[in-house]
Structure formats: structure tokens, C-alpha cells
Amino acid sequence: MSRELRLCAWCLLFVAGEVALYVSYRGHDARFHWFTHFFVGAAAALLAMTVFALWRQRPAPYPLVWVLVGHVLAAAPDLAFIAGVEHQRWMDVFLGHLASHYVPGRNLTWYAAFLATLAGYLVAVDRVEARSRR
Amino acid sequence: MRTDRRRRLAAVWLGTAVMLGALLGVAQASRGPLDDPDQAHQRVGFLDAGPLPAAAPATITEAVAARPAVAFFVREQQFDALCDALAPSSLDLDAVIVVVHRAGEPCGGAAVVADDGDVAAAVGLRRPAGGGYPVGYAALDDEDRIRYRTLDPGLAGRLDEVATILDAVR
Numbered sequence: 001m002s003r004e005l006r007l008c009a010w011c012l013l014f015v016a017g018e019v020a021l022y023v024s025y026r027g028h029d030a031r032f033h034w035f036t037h038f039f040v041g042a043a044a045a046l047l048a049m050t051v052f053a054l055w056r057q058r059p060a061p062y063p064l065v066w067v068l069v070g071h072v073l074a075a076a077p078d079l080a081f082i083a084g085v086e087h088q089r090w091m092d093v094f095l096g097h098l099a100s101h102y103v104p105g106r107n108l109t110w111y112a113a114f115l116a117t118l119a120g121y122l123v124a125v126d127r128v129e130a131r132s133r134r
Numbered sequence: 135m136r137t138d139r140r141r142r143l144a145a146v147w148l149g150t151a152v153m154l155g156a157l158l159g160v161a162q163a164s165r166g167p168l169d170d171p172d173q174a175h176q177r178v179g180f181l182d183a184g185p186l187p188a189a190a191p192a193t194i195t196e197a198v199a200a201r202p203a204v205a206f207f208v209r210e211q212q213f214d215a216l217c218d219a220l221a222p223s224s225l226d227l228d229a230v231i232v233v234v235h236r237a238g239e240p241c242g243g244a245a246v247v248a249d250d251g252d253v254a255a256a257v258g259l260r261r262p263a264g265g266g267y268p269v270g271y272a273a274l275d276d277e278d279r280i281r282y283r284t285l286d287p288g289l290a291g292r293l294d295e296v297a298t299i300l301d302a303v304r
Contacts, residue, residue: 031161032173086302087180101174111158115151122143
């Protein structure tokens with residue numbers, strides 16, 4: 001399979017995964033929870049990707065998969081809730097699943113955090129690619 | 135070449151920021167009048183959030199007397215849909231109280247309480263974004279304490295979620 005097709009397949013997996021997560025919430029207040037756990041999970045993934053890039057001196061492979069994994073990790077208690085398991089305080093181990101809802105500024109704060117970590121990763125990628133061309 | 139790479143990366147950041155910012159804006163603007171104005175407090179999914187547990191008002195406890203129960207709060211417009219949904223659900227109707235704004239009518243086997251707003255206020259349900267009577271529910275334990283409360287405009291279609299909360303209270 002060509003590289004372009006492989007990349008596109010991972011893109012489709014990402015989109016399908018995010019749509020599935022959104023649908024799993026049901027109801028329009030899903031938009032609040034989807035955004036909270038997406039931004040938190042994606043920000044955590046981007047931090048991990050930045051560490052990877054600086055350590056391995058190359059961009060993280062399949063970046064959208066990292067983001068999807070981060071989102072699933074942050075939203076895991078909500079998936080358990082669908083199976084009949086109520087939330088409990090210890091579930092904050094999943095990237096602050098409960099506590100993240102109450103941060104001042106709510107989703108706007110997490111949106112800003114996500115953009116900051118995205119910027120950090122892209123800067124890391126720029127430096128790594130600049131070094132590889134010397 | 136370095137400039138091109140940086141332009142490409144900047145475009146990725148800017149495009150992502152604009153796309154997600156627009157989606158976030160649409161999501162924020164699409165909040166309904168029956169929703170909580172602060173969605174962080176709606177359908178939190180865990181017991182004893184904030185000041186809970188708290189004593190339940192007598193109007194509620196008299197209807198179920200020291201056993202795990204759920205009290206639904208609805209306006210007249212949601213009453214029929216809720217009663218229709220309760221009958222085939224897994225919820226034990228002996229553990230259900232339906233508190234309806236103003237007039238009360240039979241609702242299958244569930245206890246029905248008429249309320250001008252005092253009961254909802256005593257339970258501590260938050261005021262909806264559009265004002266008026268709250269639509270949501272509260273879960274009580276066997277010590278007549280409120281362990282969970284939330285606004286939920288779509289509660290009639292989410293009784294499985296209510297059952298999960300009631301199981302957690304037991």
C-alpha cells in the first residue's frame with residue numbers, strides 16, 4: 001500500500017473514532033463532554049509527542065492516532081458509564097476525567113491548553129526537521 | 135526551505151485553531167433553554183458532587199420513606215413522555231417519584247407530586263439557562279439523603295443512565 005494511502009487510512013480511523021466517541025454521549029450536552037475530554041486527551045498526547053520528537057529526533061509517527069488514544073484515555077470512564085459503571089473519584093487517573101470539568105474557564109481553558117501544546121509540538125517538529133537537513 | 139516548512143506548520147496550527155474554535159463556538163451556542171448554563175454541572179455521573187449529600191425535603195421522603203429512589207422533575211410538556219417511558223423501563227416504579235410543575239396526574243405506578251417550585255428549590259436543582267422550572271432528577275439513598283442531582287432535558291430518553299445512578303446509590 002502506498003504511503004499516501006496508509007496515511008489516509010489512519011486519518012479515516014481517527015475521524016471514525018472521534019465520531020464514535022461523539023455519538024456515544026447522546027444528547028446535545030455531549031458536545032460539552034466530547035470537547036473537554038478531546039482537548040485534555042489531545043493535549044496530553046501532544047505533550048507525549050513532543051517528548052518523543054525531541055528524544056528520537058523525528059516527528060511522532062501517525063500523530064492522529066496518538067490524539068485518538070489520548071482522547072479515549074481521557075474519556076474511558078464515560079465508556080464504562082455506558083456499560084453501567086458510575087463515575088468514582090479515583091477515575092481522575094484517566095487524565096483528570098472528573099476534575100477536568102471544573103477548571104475555571106471550562107472548555108475555553110482546555111482549548112487554549114490544546115493550542116499551546118499543539119504549538120509546542122510543531123515547534124519541536126520544526127527544530128527536529130531543521131537539524132536533520134544540516 | 136525552512137520558511138516553507140514553518141509556513142506549513144503555522145498553517146496546520148492556524149487551521150486547527152480555526153476549525154476547532156468554530157466547532158466549539160457552535161457547541162456553546164447550541165445550548166438549550168432547559169440545559170444547565172454551566173454544563174460542567176449537568177450529568178456529572180458521580181455521587182456526592184459539591185455540597186452533597188444533603189437532606190431531602192419531606193415532600194419527597196414521605197413518598198418513598200428511607201429507600202433508594204429517584205425523583206424526576208418535569209414540566210407539563212415532558213410529563214406524558216416520561217410516564218410513557220417509565221412503564222417499559224427497568225426502573226422499579228415503587229422507587230420513582232414524579233414531581234411535576236403545577237398539575238399532577240397519574241403516572242403509571244409512580245408517586246406524583248405537584249410542585250410550584252418549592253420542592254425543586256429544596257432539592258437544590260440548578261436554574262435552567264432559559265429560566266423557569268428545572269427539568270431533571272435527583273437520586274436519594276436509604277437515609278433520605280440526596281446523593282445526585284442534575285438537569286437533564288432529555289431524561290425520558292435516558293432512563294438507563296438514571297438506572298445506573300440509582301444502582302450506585304443502593
